[in-house]
Amino acid sequence: MKFAVLVFPGSNCDIDCYKAIEDTVGEPVDYVWHTATDLSPYDCILVPGGFSYGDYLRCGAISRFAPVMKEVAKAAAEGKYVLGICNGFQILTEAGLLPGALRRNLSMKFRCHDTVLKVANNDTPFTKNYAAGEEIVIPIAHGEGNYYCDDETLARLQANNQIVFTYKDNPNGSVTDIAGICNEQGNVLGMMPHPERAVDALLGTDDGKRMFTSILNAWRDRHGAASVR
Structure with missing residues (x-):
């Protein structure tokens, strides 16, 4: 399996994502310019x-118009896995790959601390190594993490089981405590918390590690290969 980490002018978690892939699944990974x-x-x-x-x-x-985003949309349509984290989630909503929008936190302050998430849907390629309803600790670092959508979109998200993560104690005002959602096909996930910053106990939590092993296992299941823990 081969991973790409996109790099835009102003990206600052690209190295974290690259190292998370190296350290958790050990599969080939490249930086890919915008x-x-x-x-x-x-x-x-x-x-x-x-x-x-x-x-x-x-x-x-602005990132929504970068040349690489046409290729991201193409990859998503082909069923490849796309994971947008924090600013990446914002980019995916701007690009129309996920519904809704991210607004300023209700506190109007940048929030940077650990949060407790509930795994609302463990039947996705990104969460199959978690238990349904499991609580995990993943850090946040954002000023615009307040997820919003209209009532019709929210009803559709709920009906299709597209709400993947919710906050235990909502830090930003997101509608119905939403921390992460996927598309209807389940192969595109956007989330505000940072699993790539939670892959080693030395960082305070390694609850993010299973997101990356979930992705690898989903790909291996698709290709008839043995899963990893």
């Missing part, structure tokens, strides 16, 4: 956190 026009060699695309293009206009609003 001007790239071919993602065909990759099985999973990580859209990392940071402040792409300085978060001008809106978070992710």
Whole structure:
């Protein structure tokens, strides 16, 4: 399995994502610049956190037009795995790959601390190594993590089981405590908390490690290969 970590001007979690892949699954991983026009060699695309293009206009609003995003949309349509974390989640909503939008935190302050998440849906390629309803500790670091969607979209998310993670103690005002959602096909996930910063107990929690092993196991299941723990 081969992973791509996208890099935009202003990305600052790309190295974290790269190291998380190296340390948790040991599969090939490359940095891919935002001007790239071919993602065909990759099985999973990580859209990392940071402040792409300085978060001008809106978070992710300029990145949405980067050449590589056409390839991300193509990869998603082909059923490849796409994981957007923090700014990456914002970019995926701006690009229309996930519904809704991320607004300023209700506190109007940047929030940076551990949060307790509930695994609301463990039947996705990103969460199959978690238990349904399990509580995990994953850090956040954002000023615009307040997930919003209209009532019709929320009803659709709930009906299709697209709400993947919820906050135990909502830190930003997200509607119905949403911390992460997937698309209807289940192969695109966006989340505000940072699993790549939670892959070693030395960091305070290693609860994010199973997200990356879940992705690898989902890919191996698809290709008839043995799973990893």
